[in-house]
Amino acid sequence: MQLTKFSDYGFRVLIYIALLPANRLANIDEISEAYGISRNVVNKVVHQLARGGIIQTKRGQRGGFKLLKQPETINVGDIVVLLEPTLNIIDCTSPHCNIVPACRLKHIFNDASEAFVRELKNYYLSDVIKNKNVELRTILEIE
Amino acid sequence: MQLTKFSDYGFRVLIYIALLPANRLANIDEISEAYGISRNVVNKVVHQLARGGIIQTKRGQRGGFKLLKQPETINVGDIVVLLEPTLNIIDCTSPHCNIVPACRLKHIFNDASEAFVRELKNYYLSDVIKNKNVELRTILEIE
Numbered sequence: 001m002q003l004t005k006f007s008d009y010g011f012r013v014l015i016y017i018a019l020l021p022a023n024r025l026a027n028i029d030e031i032s033e034a035y036g037i038s039r040n041v042v043n044k045v046v047h048q049l050a051r052g053g054i055i056q057t058k059r060g061q062r063g064g065f066k067l068l069k070q071p072e073t074i075n076v077g078d079i080v081v082l083l084e085p086t087l088n089i090i091d092c093t094s095p096h097c098n099i100v101p102a103c104r105l106k107h108i109f110n111d112a113s114e115a116f117v118r119e120l121k122n123y124y125l126s127d128v129i130k131n132k133n134v135e136l137r138t139i140l141e142i143e
Numbered sequence: 144m145q146l147t148k149f150s151d152y153g154f155r156v157l158i159y160i161a162l163l164p165a166n167r168l169a170n171i172d173e174i175s176e177a178y179g180i181s182r183n184v185v186n187k188v189v190h191q192l193a194r195g196g197i198i199q200t201k202r203g204q205r206g207g208f209k210l211l212k213q214p215e216t217i218n219v220g221d222i223v224v225l226l227e228p229t230l231n232i233i234d235c236t237s238p239h240c241n242i243v244p245a246c247r248l249k250h251i252f253n254d255a256s257e258a259f260v261r262e263l264k265n266y267y268l269s270d271v272i273k274n275k276n277v278e279l280r281t282i283l284e285i286e
Contacts (some may be wrong), residue, residue: 001146001223003233003252011233011248012240035241076251084144090154091145097155098178102278105154108219108266109146115262119255128247135245 007083009037010045011128014079017055018071018125019137025064034140045083052082071129077121087113150226152180153188154271157222160198161214161268162280168207177283188226195225214272220264230256 012035017026028046032039046065049055054074057065067074081087089109092100100106129136155178160169171189175182189208192198197217200208210217224230232252235243243249272279 001144001150001227001230001232001256003144007144008233008240012242015242015246015248036238080144087144089144089146090151095179097151099155099158099279099282102282103158104271104273105158108263108271111265112259112262113144116255116259119258120251122254123251128251130247136242139242139245 004084006045007080009041010049010079010083013042013045014125015129015136016140017067018129019140019142025058025066027064048083071125074125075121076123077117080120081117087117089113147227149188150223152184153192153222153226156185156188156192157268158272158279159283160210161272162283162285168201168209170207191226214268217268218264219266220260223263224260230260232256
């Protein structure tokens with residue numbers, strides 16, 4: 001059981017942006033290069049983060065994107081809910097399971113999924129990068 | 144974020160066996176047929192459930208398999224831990240993420256994964272089939 005790559009990359013992108021100096025906009029190329037992941041994926045992730053109101057994009061030659069809020073107020077649980085295609089842990093439809101009408105497994109996994117997100121809601125983007133700002137900045141070669 | 148098909152089918156297999164009359168052994172063919180899933184997958188799942196001490200297999204022409212314990216004592220959390228290849232929710236290795244040494248995301252997701260399993264540990268195989276025995280048996284055409 002794992003997060004999709006989409007969420008994984010979403011976090012990598014957010015970490016990068018959170019480490020930038022104030023007022024510096026990020027761009028697709030530098031993030032793609034910093035992590036060695038494709039521009040295309042970074043682009044899709046950025047689009048979804050903007051749709052979800054976590055980052056703000058500015059078009060044009062001097063454009064780019066930045067966090068809409070402080071890392072201290074961007075909740076890890078909210079990020080996962082925004083980026084994961086589904087938190088229905090068990091998929092009774094593919095292939096269709098014939099006992100769905102009588103099976104209680106889906107409800108049990110819904111409870112567990114809620115416990116998972118509840119735990120994540122204790123954390124913020126600031127916790128992900130906490131006390132490590134300098135080190136992370138160095139690894140990512142952010143100046 | 145979803146369980147693997149392997150775990151999903153593992154539960155389907157366990158539900159089927161739990162519904163059988165006492166002393167009746169299950170076999171691969173009937174389970175494969177009841178759910179419309181491949182013999183090969185059922186076989187692999189049964190092998191892993193036997194390795195994990197949840198079911199007991201008997202070889203030979205009159206062979207088959209049955210639960211080793213009562214459904215009331217087979218824990219849903221334990222089943223997931225046995226069947227899922229990983230509960231490391233985020234995979235920092237594929238592709239390798241260069242900020243691993245400084246990133247706290249893995250620890251945060253470990254906490255959430257533990258909360259997930261902790262919630263599942265409140266449930267037993269008997270809860271999955273609770274109050275629905277007759278209905279489930281009918282759907283699966285178990286006599």
